[in-house]
Amino acid sequence: MTLRGLVGTAFAVVLALSASAQSEDGPMARILSFSDLLGWESDTHQDALEVFLNTCDRIKGREWPQVCALAQQQSNAKTFFELFFRPVLIEDTAPPLFTGYFEPELSGSRVRTPTYRHPVYAMPRDRAVRSPYFTRQDIGQGALSNRGLEIAWVDNAVELFFLQVQGSGRIKLTNGTTIRVGYAGHNGHNYSSIGQELVRRGVYTEHQVSAQVIKNWVKRNPIEGQSLLYSNPSYVFFKERKRLKASAGPIGAMSRSIxxxxxxxxxxxxxxxxxxxxxxxxxxxxxxxxxxAQDTGSAIKGAQRADIFYGTGDQAGDVAGRIRDTGRMIVLMPIQLAYGLEEKSEQ
Structure with missing residues (x-):
């Protein structure tokens, strides 16, 4: 029994882990104690509880509604997590990796101008019947022109590229207003890292590459830079988030702000x-x-893989773009699920 594909059901995850715990190639799970968590005592648990409450009513799995109800009654967040959860370390063969992401802010216009000439496209209606769809190069060369799909126009192609990588963002228009855009879908082509492409070309080493390094290189090399962007055939479409408050974070995979x-x-x-x-x-x-865990990403694959949301704007982007670190992540499972995992692992 494999773990891949058992999405959204904690009970199914437990069964999958238990069944694969005896496999040399499958994921492994081990129950820890809270004293094993480095820095647990010094965290601000109340902040985490408030974020947990924002989406706990949307967690799939029969054990979660009761946990969510209990969370709403707690006055001591640390005690709540220690009473009703157990830490579970889930590992597969891939090495641990933490990266960062952020919500970009771009300059844009509702109409095309000589300055604002790069379109932010909404999802085409015929995408559903054509798979895979036009590539990034096809779209960049006009495959979707004159179809009324433009939400806005922005002034920088590489900033638009990273808006697509992040999946959501803000566009400050020439009239002083700001619109929010979020992920609506993609063209069906697999994502290919342009950072890795620069390494392959011998331009930089792997440790030198960051989002800012890539942006600066494309700016200095506009023709080769366009070719670099086209090396990633994946293309993301957006929708305007008209009801999203300016103070709220972008919408994650659970349809709530992160x-x-x-x-x-x-x-x-x-x-x-x-x-x-x-x-x-x-x-x-x-x-x-x-x-x-309130979001997903096409590049986020593996038991010990996570992307940390650093916030909005250039400063958050500078920090997020430099993150490529090791470590470990431990999932807190409702206590009944953790005990079930323990019992099955011992059989």
Whole structure:
């Protein structure tokens, strides 16, 4: 029994882990104690509880509604997590990896001008009947022109590229207003890293590549830069989030706003969306914090893989773009699920 594909049901995840715990190639699960979590005592658990409450009513699985109801009655967040959850370390063969993401802010216009000439496209109606759809190069060369799909026009092709990588963002228009856009779908082509393409071309080493390095290189090399962007055939379409308040974070995979430094994107084949996850990220800026799995991403694959949401704007983007660290993440499972996992693992 494999773990991949058992999305959204914590009980199914437990069964899958239990069945594969005896396989050399399958994922492994081990129940820990809270004393095993580095930095657990010093975290601000109330902040994590508030983020958990934002989406706990949307968690799939028969054990979660009761846990969510109990969470709403708690005055001591740390005690709540320790009473009703158990930490479970889930590992597969892939090495642990933490990266960061953010909500970009772009400059744009509702109409095309010589400055604002790169379109932010809505989902084409014929995408559903054509798979895969036009490539990034096809679209960049006009495959969707004159179809009325433009939400706005922006002034920078590489910033638009990273808006697509992040999946949501803000566009400040020439009249001073700001619109919010969110992920609506993609063209059906697999994502290919342009950072890795620069490494392959011998332009940079793997440790030199970051979002800012890529942006600067494309700016200095506009012709080769366009070719670099086209090397990723995947293309993301957007929809305007008209009801999303300016103070709210972007919408995550659970259709609710996510929170800077408390929300993470995970692989839902291993981690139930909405579950608390203890993060122990190493690197130059170590992080020990309880976060909530409220988002996903096409590049987020594996039991020990997470993308940390750093917030909105250039400053958050500068930090997020440098994150590529090891460490470990521990899922907090409702206590009855953890005990069931323990019992099956011992059989």
């Amino acid at each position: 929170t800077p430094m408390r929300s993470i994107a995970v692989d839902p084949g291993f981690v139930t969306l909405g579950a608390p996850v203890w993060v122990e990220k190493d690197g130059q800026a170590p992080l020990r914090r309880l976060m909530i």
